[in-house]
Amino acid sequence: MTRGCKRSGEPVEHVPVLRSLSSGNVRAVMEDGEEGVTEEDTPLERKVAAPRYSLLREIGRGSYGVVYEAVSRSSGGVVAVKKLRCDAPENVELALAEFWALTSLERRHENVVQLEECVLQRNGMAQKMSHGNKRSRQYLRLVETSLKGERVLSSPEEPCFLWFVMEFCEGGDLNRFILSRRPDPQTNASFMQQLSSAVDFLHQNNIVHRDLKPDNILISERSGSPVLKVADFGLSKVCAGLASGPGGSATTEDKSKPNVNKFWLSSACGSDFYMAPEVWEGHYTAKADIFALGIIIWAMMERITFIDGESKREQLGTYVRQGADIVPVGEALLENPKMVLSIPQRRHSHMSAALRKLLQDMLAVNPQDRPDAQELQRRISRLICDG
Numbered sequence: 001m002t003r004g005c006k007r008s009g010e011p012v013e014h015v016p017v018l019r020s021l022s023s024g025n026v027r028a029v030m031e032d033g034e035e036g037v038t039e040e041d042t043p044l045e046r047k048v049a050a051p052r053y054s055l056l057r058e059i060g061r062g063s064y065g066v067v068y069e070a071v072s073r074s075s076g077g078v079v080a081v082k083k084l085r086c087d088a089p090e091n092v093e094l095a096l097a098e099f100w101a102l103t104s105l106e107r108r109h110e111n112v113v114q115l116e117e118c119v120l121q122r123n124g125m126a127q128k129m130s131h132g133n134k135r136s137r138q139y140l141r142l143v144e145t146s147l148k149g150e151r152v153l154s155s156p157e158e159p160c161f162l163w164f165v166m167e168f169c170e171g172g173d174l175n176r177f178i179l180s181r182r183p184d185p186q187t188n189a190s191f192m193q194q195l196s197s198a199v200d201f202l203h204q205n206n207i208v209h210r211d212l213k214p215d216n217i218l219i220s221e222r223s224g225s226p227v228l229k230v231a232d233f234g235l236s237k238v239c240a241g242l243a244s245g246p247g248g249s250a251t252t253e254d255k256s257k258p259n260v261n262k263f264w265l266s267s268a269c270g271s272d273f274y275m276a277p278e279v280w281e282g283h284y285t286a287k288a289d290i291f292a293l294g295i296i297i298w299a300m301m302e303r304i305t306f307i308d309g310e311s312k313r314e315q316l317g318t319y320v321r322q323g324a325d326i327v328p329v330g331e332a333l334l335e336n337p338k339m340v341l342s343i344p345q346r347r348h349s350h351m352s353a354a355l356r357k358l359l360q361d362m363l364a365v366n367p368q369d370r371p372d373a374q375e376l377q378r379r380i381s382r383l384i385c386d387g
Contacts, residue, residue: 101233111198171219200373212292277334287367294362
């Protein structure tokens, strides 16, 4: 259930990507200068026009995709380009989950990574994807692949990828940022506020992230001060049917909208050290995101780390010691619901009583005892003002 991501700074050949057709029965050139195959252009398929981006270097690699730093050939702006393989149903399911989550948002939020566009590449052809486009044969084939659990879009010999073009975060992830700097109470307070704001926004828009962890929180420093960006929505869930506004986007002003915290999920997924007890059992709501945030904030405040078994990297995360072993907090609470967490963990911690109480509430065994995202944001704001 743990998904790791190996980081790399290796440069790649400066190559154009997302070349395609504007119209006509002609050839398209994709990445690495390879020619694609001829495909008839139809009014129902929107093609991407000409070379769009050039890859600069690889900055991340996972089990089913690669992330590059890239430059826009038109504006010269730097972007992040995630290339996801669509050669297996499980990969398509993860890619579509991210696509649906990011395209369901009708407005931007400073602390949620921004998707600029998504393009499907198949047989050298590139088609811009749009959410719920029932006229697009390629889009419907992707959905069918995910639903049926079998390859529908292409044969193993035909390359098929989804390219996500997103804002570039030059500060890396939260792990790297926090652990490469001296402790800073002001930065910690700002990050707590930004994280709670991002999760409140997602929950207001009926999105449960389900994989909140430091690896999936990126840092932008373009404004001069660090700005957090919640990213990687491959395991996210858009709770369909909950929105009261058009396009699936709920508003904070609408008091009659259904509660995302009452939408039950059953897929036990995420990363072990950040999973709530009820996620291990496979019966949980959006309150699982609050638990994950509690683990992250606790670890960030006290710089508690462990060595990830897969990546061998030092990770921010709290845990429970059982003899010589370290056990995820959620798993330990599942085994012993009456266990009292030692908050703070460090003997010489400067954690305030108010923050200690907040973390205890966020990490409550019973999800109903945890604050929801709106209440969490209010309590963090009050805590910072009082501090």
